[in-house]
Amino acid sequence: MEPYAREELLACTLARLIGDAAHVAVGAASPIPATACMLLRERNGGRPRLSLLHRRRGNPFTEGSRELFDLAGQGRIDVFFLGGAQIDGEANINLVGTGAYPRVEARFPGSFGSAFMYFAAKRTILFREEHSNRVLVPKVDFISAPGWSPPEVWRAGGPQALVTGKAIFAWQPEKRRFRLESVHPGHAAVEIREHTGFDYDAAAHIAVTAEPTPEELALLHGPVGREIASNYPDFARRVWGIAG
Amino acid sequence: MDVSLPANETSFFADADALAREIPDGACVALPPDYSLVAMDVVRALIRRRARSLKLLGVPVLGLCADLLIGAGCVSEVETSAVSLGEAGAAPRFTDAVERGQLRVKDATCPMVHSGLQAAEKGVPFMPLRGVLGSDLVRHRPEWKVIQNPMSETPDPILVAGAIQPDVALFHARWADRAGNVWIGRRRELATIAHAARRCYVTFEELREGDMLEDELLAPGVLGSVYVTGVARAARGAWPLGVADVYPIDDAHLAHYADAARTPEGFQRYLEEFVWNRTHEKSSSPARSLA
Numbered sequence: 062m063e064p065y066a067r068e069e070l071l072a073c074t075l076a077r078l079i080g081d082a083a084h085v086a087v088g089a090a091s092p093i094p095a096t097a098c099m100l101l102r103e104r105n106g107g108r109p110r111l112s113l114l115h116r117r118r119g120n121p122f123t124e125g126s127r128e129l130f131d132l133a134g135q136g137r138i139d140v141f142f143l144g145g146a147q148i149d150g151e152a153n154i155n156l157v158g159t160g161a162y163p164r165v166e167a168r169f170p171g172s173f174g175s176a177f178m179y180f181a182a183k184r185t186i187l188f189r190e191e192h193s194n195r196v197l198v199p200k201v202d203f204i205s206a207p208g209w210s211p212p213e214v215w216r217a218g219g220p221q222a223l224v225t226g227k228a229i230f231a232w233q234p235e236k237r238r239f240r241l242e243s244v245h246p247g248h249a250a251v252e253i254r255e256h257t258g259f260d261y262d263a264a265a266h267i268a269v270t271a272e273p274t275p276e277e278l279a280l281l282h283g284p285v286g287r288e289i290a291s292n293y294p295d296f297a298r299r300v301w302g303i304a305g
Numbered sequence: 306m307d308v309s310l311p312a313n314e315t316s317f318f319a320d321a322d323a324l325a326r327e328i329p330d331g332a333c334v335a336l337p338p339d340y341s342l343v344a345m346d347v348v349r350a351l352i353r354r355r356a357r358s359l360k361l362l363g364v365p366v367l368g369l370c371a372d373l374l375i376g377a378g379c380v381s382e383v384e385t386s387a388v389s390l391g392e393a394g395a396a397p398r399f400t401d402a403v404e405r406g407q408l409r410v411k412d413a414t415c416p417m418v419h420s421g422l423q424a425a426e427k428g429v430p431f432m433p434l435r436g437v438l439g440s441d442l443v444r445h446r447p448e449w450k451v452i453q454n455p456m457s458e459t460p461d462p463i464l465v466a467g468a469i470q471p472d473v474a475l476f477h478a479r480w481a482d483r484a485g486n487v488w489i490g491r492r493r494e495l496a497t498i499a500h501a502a503r504r505c506y507v508t509f510e511e512l513r514e515g516d517m518l519e520d521e522l523l524a525p526g527v528l529g530s531v532y533v534t535g536v537a538r539a540a541r542g543a544w545p546l547g548v549a550d551v552y553p554i555d556d557a558h559l560a561h562y563a564d565a566a567r568t569p570e571g572f573q574r575y576l577e578e579f580v581w582n583r584t585h586e587k588s589s590s591p592a593r594s595l596a
Contacts, residue, residue: 089391115340115391125494126338126365127423130416134435156387157412158403162441168403170395171387172442173366174415180436205414207439213460214438294556295392 063246065273067226068300069281070245071190072096073273074229075142078186078222079109082139086112086129086182088173092289092296094142094188099285100277109139113292130174133181136217141182143175144189147201150259151237152187152208152220154179155201162203172205179206183218192225194258209237228253229270230261243268315485315530318537324506325350327535328473331381333360335422335471335498339368339391339554342492343546344477344508346539349580352377362471363388364422364498365415369546369562372396373580375408376572384411386418392556393563398572412442417449419497421469426500431465438464474502477543478528479551481509485530486517490549499532508539510548544587 063070075097079085087095098111112121114129122128132138145154146169156172158165179185189196210216220232223239227248230239241263244253250267273281282301290297290304297303318324325347328334337343348370351359356379361371363385371388374380376398388399402408416434424432431450443449443464454461476495478487487507489495499505507528517523545555545562565571579585 089389120491123491123493125492125497126341127416127419127494127497130419134416157441163410163445164406165403168400170389171366171385171410171412172414172440173387176414176440176442177416177434177436204439204441210439214462215435293392 063272065278066300068093068096068296069273069278070270071188071224071226072100072281073277074224074245074270075186075188076100076277077271078224078229079140082109082184084110084112084138085140086114086133086138086178087142089115091142091144091188092293093190094186095293096281096285096289099288100280103280103284104276112138115292130177130181133178136181136183138178138182140184140186140221141178142186142188143179143206145187145196145201145205147196147198148187148189148223149198149201149208150239150261152223152232152239153201153204154187154206154208155203156205157203159202165203175206179208179219180210180216181218184221185219186221187223188225189223190226192227192253193256197225197256198258199260208232209234227256233262236262238262240264241267243270245270246272315533316535317485318535320350320537321346321508321539321542322350322353324508324535324537325354325356327504327506328356328359328475330356331358331360332472333362334473334475335362335364335502336367336370337364337476337492337495337498338366339370339546342477342479342489342495342548343368343370343543344475344506344539345370345544345546346477346508346542347475347506347537348373351379352576352580355379357381361385362469363413363418364494365413365418367399368396369559372398372562372566373576375399375402376566376569377576377580380408382409382411384413384418386413386415390559390563393559395563397563397566401569412445414440414442417442417464417466418469419494420466422497422501424466424468425470426497429468431467433463433465435463438462469501471498471502472504474498474505476507477539477548478507478509479548480511480513480517481507481536481538482513482515482517484516484518485533485536487528487530487533487536488513488517488523488526489528490526496528496532499528504534505532507533507536508542509536510540510542510551512538541587 160166545558
């Protein structure tokens with residue numbers, strides 16, 4: 062039994078990838094990315110600025126939901142998070158459905174702002190907890206947002222990394238291909254290969270993802286958990302037993 | 306584009322049911338997301354009046370209101386960037402209808418919806434937007450055009466959103482005053498919808514005395530009556546969704562709905578209890594059925 066929750070390992074992993082960004086925006090239903098940002102803010106005296114798009118009180122925007130896209134278009138968002146019902150080896154994401162669109166077999170909620178934010182944010186961290194051949198596919202059935210663009214197409218930023226419940230992949234823009242960066246404690250490189258539907262690069266020896274430090278865990282159990290509880294009550298109750 | 310929009314004299318209607326009768330079958334109705342002042346009493350009234358063939362426009366996404374209308378058979382088409390119940394999960398009646406091929410979806414991405422409405426509110430035919438190129442959304446939306454940036458000497462393709470003019474904008478507001486101004490606070494996407502739409506119907510929590518446009522602190526959050534076709538009082542009219550500082554979103558009820566609506570039978574029982582039965586309590590404490 063690890064001395065930390067799986068969600069805490071993932072939040073600390075995302076926090077390391079966010080690094081020294083000045084402004085991070087976090088969308089709907091993203092408690093782990095939000096936790097990662099709150100952790101950095103607690104540690105770094107309030108940096109990065111965090112715009113929680115679905116904050117229930119004190120939302121950062123006063124021009125309605127279009128304001129996020131307007132300021133992202135200007136280059137004011139450094140890091141954004143996207144997921145995918147399917148993600149492929151070229152970092153394309155599918156949030157719409159499986160099968161031959163529009164006659165989909167399984168329908169998902171929809172593309173949200175991904176088709177814009179993937180271009181406009183300087184870096185996008187792809188995050189999906191489920192690591193399986195079902196999610197990580199050779200080719201997505203529908204491209205909600207493409208992982209790369211031809212040179213004549215305006216694009217301010219793109220994928221930085223893909224984080225799953227088992228591993229971290231770095232994105233190699235020049236090769237348009239992922240590289241396995243590390244596997245989370247308790248998982249093995251061979252297992253990653255088996256559960257990943259797309260091909261990727263990997264060194265002969267793969268590192269283990271860094272675990273949360275005692276200092277990080279103390280912050281997560283204290284001020285970070287309380288802050289997250291106000292916007293993600295179910296999540297905070299499940300992970301830390303904190304009432305919203 | 307229709308340029309003969311009237312400078313409305315706002316009409317005051319008796320209740321949400323009277324407003325719902327103003328929204329004809331087949332209308333394109335623009336609706337806000339669950340976090341942004343949804344006129345849920347009118348949504349329930351539309352189901353009771355057995356509205357048909359509505360075309361819903363999500364600005365930019367949809368939630369409970371759309372799932373209810375879809376499940377009740379009121380909707381022929383949705384244009385939206387997503388339909389979801391947020392923390393309560395997927396929208397079950399939407400998902401089921403699409404997977405059965407019973408609902409046409411015009412998939413969008415959030416800023417394309419905003420841009421189309423902004424073009425309409427400015428009275429211009431289109432608005433350019435960066436990004437999106439290479440998404441399959443573009444292939445399936447022939448009315449989304451890619452043009453060469455006319456300001457650039459070098460190849461620079463850019464997407465343009467055609468003006469979107471909904472027939473009806475529908476939402477809830479904290480206050481209305483007797484002049485027909487409504488207060489929407491920071492939810493300015495509601496102003497964009499109202500500016501762009503041919504008609505705008507608003508339910509309000511409370512009537513506020515005085516003219517809100519003459520109050521410097523309130524005025525920035527006001528949508529002026531020139532855009533407001535009709536209003537009706539609806540106390541707790543957004544329930545089980547919330548109104549900032551008045552009542553929060555009723556998470557327990559949404560979780561109950563998400564569970565009940567997984568089957569058509571459970572959905573019909575939900576409608577019986579919370580839509581057809583008009584005496585249910587609009588309470589943030591769990592309703593009787595949840596006990």
